[in-house]
Amino acid sequence: MLYWLYNRLALMLRTRIKSIAHYVPEQIVTNDYLTKYMDTSDEWIRERTGIEERRYADKHNETTSTMGARAAEKAIAEAGITKEDVDFIIFATLSPDYYFPGCGVLLQRELGITEMEVGALDIRNQCSGFVYGLSIADKFIRTGTYKNILLVGAEMHSMGLDFSTEGRGVTVIFGDGAGACILQPTEDENRGILTTHLHANGTHAEELAMINPGSHGGYYLGKEKYGYPDESVPGGIFVTQKMVDDNLLAGNMTGQLVFKTAVTKFPAVIKEALKATGYKSSDIDLLIPHQANLRISAFVQKRLELRDDQVFSNIQKYGNTTAASIPIAMSEAFEQGKIKDRDLICIAAFGSGFTWGSALIRW
Numbered sequence: 001m002l003y004w005l006y007n008r009l010a011l012m013l014r015t016r017i018k019s020i021a022h023y024v025p026e027q028i029v030t031n032d033y034l035t036k037y038m039d040t041s042d043e044w045i046r047e048r049t050g051i052e053e054r055r056y057a058d059k060h061n062e063t064t065s066t067m068g069a070r071a072a073e074k075a076i077a078e079a080g081i082t083k084e085d086v087d088f089i090i091f092a093t094l095s096p097d098y099y100f101p102g103c104g105v106l107l108q109r110e111l112g113i114t115e116m117e118v119g120a121l122d123i124r125n126q127c128s129g130f131v132y133g134l135s136i137a138d139k140f141i142r143t144g145t146y147k148n149i150l151l152v153g154a155e156m157h158s159m160g161l162d163f164s165t166e167g168r169g170v171t172v173i174f175g176d177g178a179g180a181c182i183l184q185p186t187e188d189e190n191r192g193i194l195t196t197h198l199h200a201n202g203t204h205a206e207e208l209a210m211i212n213p214g215s216h217g218g219y220y221l222g223k224e225k226y227g228y229p230d231e232s233v234p235g236g237i238f239v240t241q242k243m244v245d246d247n248l249l250a251g252n253m254t255g256q257l258v259f260k261t262a263v264t265k266f267p268a269v270i271k272e273a274l275k276a277t278g279y280k281s282s283d284i285d286l287l288i289p290h291q292a293n294l295r296i297s298a299f300v301q302k303r304l305e306l307r308d309d310q311v312f313s314n315i316q317k318y319g320n321t322t323a324a325s326i327p328i329a330m331s332e333a334f335e336q337g338k339i340k341d342r343d344l345i346c347i348a349a350f351g352s353g354f355t356w357g358s359a360l361i362r363w
């Protein structure tokens, strides 16, 4: 009987974003500044991406997990809880401090809550990382497993970019930063996360990727390009000399394929969320898309026939911060009074994998 009651209660729970916060490093890097290192221009970058500037972390003092911790501290304070109340950590990033362990445990240590020994989960879904993390957190909260989940999206892209002209197609797009939220249960069935939708298709996995370092060792993808690992031992150490010599340790992107796929998948996954809940695009108070590229967001806006005030953009100031972009944007939108109590908020992302997803939230 008690078990039945517990299950009934758990089913009635919804997940609420209790607080949202962000941290961006101080160092502003303008488009003009990048022209010192590569053949590019402010005009090219603004026209193709909408980006005017981005932030870079202080490489002597900051990492992805420390930036995540700064955002987390704010989110914890704004939720009116203490660090010790956090009962689960989810950390999404594609630029972790280490190859392993993931940033979840590093964040736990940076926050000084190791004694609690709460679980820490790392999400590797790139630009969709925050949406994937939110969906997982939602399931844990709804089943009554946790009461205060700390979800963090953070990136330190600046340490993984090629600053030569060869890397300009990727480098000009990305920036550093972190966003965090506290997720809690609510028994109010008319608010919180209403639905989440996750998708992936690995067909074009290498078209938006950082291939090295990795276990492929050149064998899977072509030794000519990636070099020969040491054949005198059974394994290897991830990086070959050729990868270093040929500058093959940064991310690569087939921009036009990403663009074409993104402008199809973004509207489709938003429509999927609307259909699941019976809403129309005109019901959305604010769409917060992953800040991939201003042109992609404009395309999505047009497809869904949304007004300017229904779509939030801040890529102009921060560039593409991947897993951090939605929580940073959500935090700024909240600070600017663009998210009000009971508003219908839609978030959607598309990125490397390819992976994509959406969520509808009654704030």
Ligand code: ACO
Pocket (backbone or CB within 6 Å): 039, 040, 041, 044, 045, 048, 049, 127, 168, 169, 170, 172, 173, 208, 253, 254, 255, 256, 258, 259, 262, 291, 292, 293, 295, 296, 320, 322, 350, 351, 352
């Ligand atoms: N500055 C100046 N010239 C550049 C730069 C740069 N930073 N980067 C590329 N170019 C040059 C190219 O070398 C090429 O020169 P060429 O014609 O002499 O060969 C020319 O510009 C055109 O290159 P394209 O790659 O065809 O440029 P395109 O118009 O497609 O714009 C862009 C590139 C902005 C990346 C575009 O494809 C795009 O928006 N793609 C979507 C990808 C995206 O937004 N990714 C974000 C990360 S992934 C995500 O978050 C979903």
